[in-house]
Amino acid sequence: MTDAPDPRPTSTARWQQWGSRGLTKARNAGVQTGRWAHRAWERLVASLGDEAPARPDPTQPPPGPLVEHRDAPTVISVPARGYVYSFHLHVTFAWSSTTTSVRAEALSWYARYFTPHAVQRLTRLATDAARDLAPHRAAALEAQLIRDLRRQGPWPYRRGAITCQPDVSVRLDDRVREALQPHVDRLVELECEWEEHLRQVQYAERLSRRWIALLSAHLDATGADPDFADARRHMLAAHEAAAEWIDDLLAQRPRTRHTTDPPPQQRRP
Structure with a gap:
């Protein structure tokens, strides 16, 4: 009768099996760790880079000068x-x-x-x-x-x-501005007075123009009337005077916008 083989591995075989399994686990773990590290590195580079890793949109125009x-x-x-x-x-x-x-x-x-x-x-x-x-x-x-x-x-x-x-x-300069302040205040006051006079004379010119039109229409409808003719001549003279006054005011307008420059030569009526 022959002896049956011992089913239990020897001590050397058991060490070889444990070592093989350990190496296999270490290799698999290393591969997984390397893949994770590679993906993490790509994300880090993409977040710190000047451009995104994706392709740029060709429809968007390039950035202009800053x-x-x-x-x-x-x-x-x-x-x-x-x-x-x-x-x-x-x-x-x-x-x-x-x-x-x-x-x-x-x-x-x-x-x-x-x-x-x-x-x-x-x-x-x-x-x-x-x-x-x-x-x-x-x-x-x-x-x-x-x-x-x-x-x-x-x-x-x-x-x-x-x-x-x-x-x-x-x-x-602050000292120059303080010296010019009274002069500028006076020019502003003259500007307000000038605008008030201009409004008055413009109203008088419009009113005289209307009266001239009414008197002319009445004379054309009723014929020659000495009283209406005298009134029409009077309104014509008033209208011409108002127009001359407007020209005079426009020529002598105060120069408040450029008060620090020499005043221009004013036209005498």
Whole structure:
């Protein structure tokens, strides 16, 4: 009789089976972990990237140039004629990108970096324009700066990829404004009086025109009547006087809009 084989594996076989199963589990776990890590990495890159991983919509137009408005850090003061009083400039710089490759954060950085240079350039331009202007000619200086800036066009920076367009408003010196205040108040009062006189004379001119039309129609219907003819001549004279008065008022209108400029020559009636 022969001995039957022992169905229990030997110690070496059992270790081989346990090792094989452990390696298989480790390999499967590693594959799953790698897939999860790969998906997590793709999501992280997509959230931090400049563009979404999906394809861009071809129907949407490409983004246009960016614009950032930035006020000058301080008020720019330039001397007027005589170097006693000054003009004060309030400036806002419009920084723009000429290409779509400039990001918003880059445009903001360049605006901060080039603002001192833009302030210096505008100061030189305003100083040259204000050197021969009286201290009360703020309106003239502002108009001159607007013309010069329009003629120069936007200022290029960073090889033309960034441009700067200043927007300027000029204010009077506080001492000059206080000295001009009574004069401006008087001009405003004269403006109100002038408008009241103009309304009165315009009403008189319209009323005389109506009476002339009525008298003319009555004379045409009834024939020559000395009384109505005299009244018609009187109304014609009043109408001509009112028209001359209107022309005189329009020629001598107070100049309140540009009170800091020399008054124009007024026409004598």
